[in-house]
Amino acid sequence: MRWLGNRESNNVEDRRGGGGGLAIGGGIGTIVIAIIYVLLGGNPSDVVNQVVTTQPTQSSSSRSPEEEKLASFTKVVLAYTEDVWDSIYRADGQQYEKPKLVLFSNQTESGCGFASAATGPFYCPPDHKVYIDLSFFRELDERFHAPGEFAMAYVIAHEVGHHIQELNGTSQSVQQMRAKTSEVEYNKLSVKLELQADFLAGVWAYHANKLHRILDPGDLESALTAANAIGDDRLQKESAGRVVPDAFTHGTSKQRMYWFKKGFETGDLRLGNTFKGIDE
Numbered sequence: 001m002r003w004l005g006n007r008e009s010n011n012v013e014d015r016r017g018g019g020g021g022l023a024i025g026g027g028i029g030t031i032v033i034a035i036i037y038v039l040l041g042g043n044p045s046d047v048v049n050q051v052v053t054t055q056p057t058q059s060s061s062s063r064s065p066e067e068e069k070l071a072s073f074t075k076v077v078l079a080y081t082e083d084v085w086d087s088i089y090r091a092d093g094q095q096y097e098k099p100k101l102v103l104f105s106n107q108t109e110s111g112c113g114f115a116s117a118a119t120g121p122f123y124c125p126p127d128h129k130v131y132i133d134l135s136f137f138r139e140l141d142e143r144f145h146a147p148g149e150f151a152m153a154y155v156i157a158h159e160v161g162h163h164i165q166e167l168n169g170t171s172q173s174v175q176q177m178r179a180k181t182s183e184v185e186y187n188k189l190s191v192k193l194e195l196q197a198d199f200l201a202g203v204w205a206y207h208a209n210k211l212h213r214i215l216d217p218g219d220l221e222s223a224l225t226a227a228n229a230i231g232d233d234r235l236q237k238e239s240a241g242r243v244v245p246d247a248f249t250h251g252t253s254k255q256r257m258y259w260f261k262k263g264f265e266t267g268d269l270r271l272g273n274t275f276k277g278i279d280e
Contacts, residue, residue: 001149002214008075009082011098013129016063016071016105070134070152071103077153078130080214081160084207088269099163100129101156121155123162125171130159144229148222150215154201154260155226161200165193192274195259198227199272202263210267220264227256 078101089096102108107116111127120139121132140155141147165171174189181189205223209215259274 001153001216001219002212003073003076003080003149006076006212007079008072009078009098009101011078011082011100012075013100013102014071015108016103016134067134070137073149073152074101074103074132074134074156077156078160080153080208080212081157081204083211084204085160085164087211088207097128097167099123099160100127102129102131104131104133105135106133121159123159123166125162125166128163128166130156130163132156132159140226140229144226146222146226146229148219148225150205150219150222151226153214154205154223157201157204158197160204161197162193164200165197170196189275191255195255195274196272198256199259199263199274200269202260202265203267203269203272205264206267220261223260223264224257227253227260229253 082096082098085096085098102110102115104115105117107114108131109115110124110129110131112122112124115122115124115131115133117133117135119131120136121130123130136155137152140151162171171193174193177189178186201223205215205220259272263272
Protein backbone atom coordinates (compact mmCIF):
# COMPACT_ATOMS: atom_id res chain seq x y z
CA MET A 1 0.00 0.00 0.00
CA ARG A 2 1.28 3.45 -0.91
CA TRP A 3 1.26 5.87 1.99
CA LEU A 4 4.79 6.97 2.94
CA GLY A 5 5.28 10.71 2.68
CA ASN A 6 1.58 11.52 2.51
CA ARG A 7 -0.39 13.81 4.80
CA GLU A 8 -0.99 12.66 8.36
CA SER A 9 -4.31 13.62 9.93
CA ASN A 10 -4.16 16.03 12.84
CA ASN A 11 -7.44 14.67 14.23
CA VAL A 12 -5.49 12.26 16.41
CA GLU A 13 -5.15 12.07 20.19
CA ASP A 14 -1.97 10.24 21.08
CA ARG A 15 -2.44 8.88 24.61
CA ARG A 16 0.20 6.20 24.41
CA GLY A 17 2.15 5.98 27.62
CA GLY A 18 -0.21 8.30 29.50
CA GLY A 19 -2.98 7.77 32.01
CA GLY A 20 -3.14 5.76 35.17
CA GLY A 21 -0.85 2.91 34.26
CA LEU A 22 -3.42 0.18 33.74
CA ALA A 23 -2.64 -2.75 31.51
CA ILE A 24 -4.14 -6.09 30.60
CA GLY A 25 -3.04 -8.98 32.77
CA GLY A 26 -2.84 -12.61 31.79
CA GLY A 27 -0.59 -12.34 28.76
CA ILE A 28 -1.29 -12.70 25.05
CA GLY A 29 -3.70 -15.59 25.60
CA THR A 30 -6.01 -13.39 27.66
CA ILE A 31 -5.83 -10.63 25.07
CA VAL A 32 -6.73 -12.99 22.24
CA ILE A 33 -9.72 -14.40 24.11
CA ALA A 34 -10.89 -10.89 24.94
CA ILE A 35 -10.54 -9.73 21.33
CA ILE A 36 -12.69 -12.64 20.18
CA TYR A 37 -15.24 -11.84 22.91
CA VAL A 38 -15.63 -8.25 21.73
CA LEU A 39 -15.65 -9.12 18.03
CA LEU A 40 -18.58 -11.41 18.82
CA GLY A 41 -20.51 -8.52 20.34
CA GLY A 42 -19.30 -8.35 23.92
CA ASN A 43 -19.15 -5.06 25.83
CA PRO A 44 -15.59 -3.63 25.95
CA SER A 45 -16.22 -2.47 29.53
CA ASP A 46 -16.89 -6.06 30.62
CA VAL A 47 -13.48 -7.13 29.36
CA VAL A 48 -11.66 -4.42 31.25
CA ASN A 49 -13.54 -5.08 34.48
CA GLN A 50 -12.47 -8.71 34.36
CA VAL A 51 -8.86 -8.61 33.25
CA VAL A 52 -7.37 -5.19 33.95
CA THR A 53 -4.39 -5.02 36.32
CA THR A 54 -1.96 -2.34 37.37
CA GLN A 55 1.32 -2.19 35.49
CA PRO A 56 3.67 0.56 34.32
CA THR A 57 2.61 2.28 31.11
CA GLN A 58 4.81 2.69 28.09
CA SER A 59 6.90 5.85 27.94
CA SER A 60 7.39 7.71 24.68
CA SER A 61 11.12 7.04 24.81
CA SER A 62 10.53 3.27 24.79
CA ARG A 63 8.54 3.20 21.57
CA SER A 64 10.17 1.20 18.85
CA PRO A 65 10.71 2.50 15.30
CA GLU A 66 8.24 -0.16 14.18
CA GLU A 67 5.54 1.21 16.48
CA GLU A 68 6.19 4.78 15.37
CA LYS A 69 5.86 3.68 11.76
CA LEU A 70 2.51 2.07 12.60
CA ALA A 71 1.37 5.29 14.28
CA SER A 72 2.36 7.31 11.22
CA PHE A 73 0.61 4.79 8.95
CA THR A 74 -2.58 5.03 11.01
CA LYS A 75 -2.57 8.82 10.79
CA VAL A 76 -2.10 8.73 7.03
CA VAL A 77 -4.94 6.23 6.59
CA LEU A 78 -7.18 8.45 8.72
CA ALA A 79 -6.23 11.37 6.45
CA TYR A 80 -7.17 9.23 3.44
CA THR A 81 -10.60 8.60 5.00
CA GLU A 82 -11.03 12.33 5.59
CA ASP A 83 -10.22 13.11 1.96
CA VAL A 84 -12.68 10.54 0.64
CA TRP A 85 -15.61 11.31 2.92
CA ASP A 86 -15.02 15.06 2.59
CA SER A 87 -15.37 14.74 -1.18
CA ILE A 88 -18.44 12.49 -0.97
CA TYR A 89 -20.21 14.79 1.50
CA ARG A 90 -19.33 17.94 -0.47
CA ALA A 91 -20.71 16.39 -3.65
CA ASP A 92 -23.99 15.96 -1.76
CA GLY A 93 -23.94 19.56 -0.50
CA GLN A 94 -23.04 18.55 3.07
CA GLN A 95 -20.12 19.05 5.42
CA TYR A 96 -18.34 16.01 6.75
CA GLU A 97 -17.81 15.93 10.50
CA LYS A 98 -14.45 14.23 10.97
CA PRO A 99 -14.01 11.73 13.80
CA LYS A 100 -11.10 11.80 16.22
CA LEU A 101 -8.80 8.81 16.40
CA VAL A 102 -7.30 7.92 19.77
CA LEU A 103 -4.01 6.03 19.90
CA PHE A 104 -3.49 4.44 23.28
CA SER A 105 -1.38 1.80 24.95
CA ASN A 106 -2.88 -0.79 27.30
CA GLN A 107 -5.96 1.17 28.39
CA THR A 108 -7.72 4.52 28.27
CA GLU A 109 -11.11 6.03 28.98
CA SER A 110 -13.69 6.53 26.24
CA GLY A 111 -17.23 7.80 25.98
CA CYS A 112 -18.24 4.12 25.98
CA GLY A 113 -16.34 3.26 29.17
CA PHE A 114 -12.83 1.91 29.52
CA ALA A 115 -11.03 0.91 26.34
CA SER A 116 -8.28 -1.68 26.51
CA ALA A 117 -5.88 -3.50 24.25
CA ALA A 118 -8.16 -6.52 24.67
CA THR A 119 -11.09 -4.86 22.92
CA GLY A 120 -9.40 -4.32 19.59
CA PRO A 121 -10.17 -1.20 17.53
CA PHE A 122 -13.67 0.18 17.99
CA TYR A 123 -15.78 3.25 17.33
CA CYS A 124 -17.55 4.97 20.22
CA PRO A 125 -20.72 6.79 19.08
CA PRO A 126 -21.14 9.10 22.13
CA ASP A 127 -17.77 10.82 21.64
CA HIS A 128 -17.37 10.24 17.87
CA LYS A 129 -13.93 8.70 18.33
CA VAL A 130 -12.13 5.65 16.97
CA TYR A 131 -9.92 3.89 19.53
CA ILE A 132 -6.88 1.83 18.53
CA ASP A 133 -4.11 0.17 20.48
CA LEU A 134 -1.47 -0.46 17.82
CA SER A 135 -0.72 -3.88 19.28
CA PHE A 136 -3.91 -5.10 17.57
CA PHE A 137 -2.19 -4.86 14.19
CA ARG A 138 0.39 -7.37 15.40
CA GLU A 139 -2.45 -9.66 16.46
CA LEU A 140 -4.07 -9.22 13.05
CA ASP A 141 -0.91 -10.54 11.46
CA GLU A 142 0.27 -13.16 13.94
CA ARG A 143 -2.98 -14.48 15.40
CA PHE A 144 -5.48 -13.95 12.60
CA HIS A 145 -2.97 -14.53 9.77
CA ALA A 146 -4.07 -11.38 7.95
CA PRO A 147 -0.81 -9.56 7.20
CA GLY A 148 -0.30 -6.46 5.12
CA GLU A 149 -0.82 -2.73 5.41
CA PHE A 150 -4.07 -2.74 3.47
CA ALA A 151 -5.52 -5.25 5.93
CA MET A 152 -4.80 -2.71 8.68
CA ALA A 153 -6.26 0.09 6.54
CA TYR A 154 -9.44 -1.97 6.12
CA VAL A 155 -9.81 -2.20 9.91
CA ILE A 156 -9.46 1.58 10.30
CA ALA A 157 -11.84 2.27 7.41
CA HIS A 158 -14.40 -0.14 8.90
CA GLU A 159 -14.43 1.81 12.18
CA VAL A 160 -14.75 5.10 10.28
CA GLY A 161 -17.65 3.41 8.47
CA HIS A 162 -19.39 3.18 11.84
CA HIS A 163 -18.85 6.93 12.19
CA ILE A 164 -20.64 7.45 8.88
CA GLN A 165 -23.51 5.32 10.19
CA GLU A 166 -23.65 7.49 13.30
CA LEU A 167 -23.77 10.67 11.22
CA ASN A 168 -26.56 9.42 8.96
CA GLY A 169 -28.68 7.99 11.79
CA THR A 170 -28.38 4.31 10.93
CA SER A 171 -26.68 3.39 14.21
CA GLN A 172 -29.33 5.17 16.26
CA SER A 173 -32.13 3.40 14.40
CA VAL A 174 -30.59 0.01 15.14
CA GLN A 175 -29.93 0.89 18.78
CA GLN A 176 -33.56 1.90 19.27
CA MET A 177 -34.62 -1.61 18.26
CA ARG A 178 -32.65 -3.18 21.10
CA ALA A 179 -35.49 -2.93 23.63
CA LYS A 180 -38.12 -3.94 21.08
CA THR A 181 -36.67 -7.20 19.78
CA SER A 182 -35.28 -10.46 21.07
CA GLU A 183 -31.56 -10.96 21.46
CA VAL A 184 -31.51 -13.17 18.37
CA GLU A 185 -33.31 -10.57 16.26
CA TYR A 186 -31.13 -7.78 17.57
CA ASN A 187 -28.04 -9.79 16.72
CA LYS A 188 -29.30 -9.98 13.14
CA LEU A 189 -29.58 -6.19 13.07
CA SER A 190 -26.08 -5.93 14.48
CA VAL A 191 -24.82 -8.17 11.68
CA LYS A 192 -26.44 -5.90 9.09
CA LEU A 193 -24.87 -2.85 10.70
CA GLU A 194 -21.42 -4.44 10.68
CA LEU A 195 -21.74 -5.63 7.09
CA GLN A 196 -22.69 -2.14 6.04
CA ALA A 197 -19.54 -0.82 7.76
CA ASP A 198 -17.59 -3.36 5.70
CA PHE A 199 -19.31 -2.06 2.58
CA LEU A 200 -18.45 1.52 3.53
CA ALA A 201 -14.83 0.48 4.02
CA GLY A 202 -14.91 -0.88 0.48
CA VAL A 203 -16.43 2.34 -0.85
CA TRP A 204 -13.65 4.24 0.89
CA ALA A 205 -10.99 2.03 -0.72
CA TYR A 206 -12.51 2.56 -4.17
CA HIS A 207 -12.43 6.35 -3.87
CA ALA A 208 -9.10 6.52 -2.01
CA ASN A 209 -7.47 4.65 -4.85
CA LYS A 210 -8.99 7.05 -7.39
CA LEU A 211 -7.79 10.07 -5.39
CA HIS A 212 -4.35 8.88 -4.30
CA ARG A 213 -3.55 5.65 -6.18
CA ILE A 214 -2.90 3.90 -2.88
CA LEU A 215 -3.13 0.27 -4.01
CA ASP A 216 -0.34 -2.11 -4.86
CA PRO A 217 -0.84 -5.60 -6.31
CA GLY A 218 -2.19 -7.94 -3.65
CA ASP A 219 -3.72 -5.22 -1.49
CA LEU A 220 -7.33 -6.21 -2.19
CA GLU A 221 -6.53 -9.80 -1.29
CA SER A 222 -4.93 -8.57 1.95
CA ALA A 223 -8.13 -6.78 2.99
CA LEU A 224 -10.30 -9.76 2.02
CA THR A 225 -8.07 -12.03 4.10
CA ALA A 226 -8.69 -9.76 7.10
CA ALA A 227 -12.44 -9.74 6.48
CA ASN A 228 -12.38 -13.53 6.25
CA ALA A 229 -10.31 -13.88 9.42
CA ILE A 230 -12.73 -11.96 11.64
CA GLY A 231 -16.00 -13.50 10.49
CA ASP A 232 -18.24 -14.70 13.32
CA ASP A 233 -18.30 -18.27 12.07
CA ARG A 234 -14.54 -18.54 11.89
CA LEU A 235 -13.98 -16.88 15.27
CA GLN A 236 -16.60 -19.04 16.97
CA LYS A 237 -15.15 -22.23 15.56
CA GLU A 238 -11.65 -21.21 16.63
CA SER A 239 -12.64 -20.19 20.16
CA ALA A 240 -15.41 -22.66 20.98
CA GLY A 241 -15.08 -25.40 18.38
CA ARG A 242 -18.58 -24.84 17.01
CA VAL A 243 -20.64 -22.27 15.12
CA VAL A 244 -23.78 -20.67 16.63
CA PRO A 245 -25.49 -18.56 13.93
CA ASP A 246 -28.01 -17.04 16.37
CA ALA A 247 -25.10 -15.48 18.24
CA PHE A 248 -23.59 -13.82 15.19
CA THR A 249 -23.11 -10.06 15.58
CA HIS A 250 -20.68 -9.18 12.77
CA GLY A 251 -21.46 -11.59 9.94
CA THR A 252 -19.80 -14.64 8.48
CA SER A 253 -16.47 -14.52 6.71
CA LYS A 254 -18.25 -14.94 3.38
CA GLN A 255 -20.65 -12.07 4.11
CA ARG A 256 -17.91 -9.71 5.27
CA MET A 257 -15.81 -10.37 2.18
CA TYR A 258 -18.86 -10.01 -0.09
CA TRP A 259 -19.88 -6.60 1.22
CA PHE A 260 -16.37 -5.16 1.37
CA LYS A 261 -15.71 -6.30 -2.18
CA LYS A 262 -19.06 -4.91 -3.37
CA GLY A 263 -18.17 -1.48 -1.97
CA PHE A 264 -14.66 -1.72 -3.39
CA GLU A 265 -15.80 -2.68 -6.89
CA THR A 266 -18.63 -0.15 -7.20
CA GLY A 267 -17.85 2.81 -4.94
CA ASP A 268 -21.61 3.44 -5.00
CA LEU A 269 -23.24 4.22 -1.65
CA ARG A 270 -26.68 3.44 -3.08
CA LEU A 271 -25.77 -0.24 -3.26
CA GLY A 272 -24.97 -0.66 0.43
CA ASN A 273 -28.37 -1.38 1.94
CA THR A 274 -27.41 -4.49 3.87
CA PHE A 275 -30.72 -4.30 5.74
CA LYS A 276 -32.50 -5.77 2.73
CA GLY A 277 -30.95 -9.14 3.46
CA ILE A 278 -27.81 -10.80 4.77
CA ASP A 279 -27.74 -14.06 2.84
CA GLU A 280 -24.99 -13.08 0.41
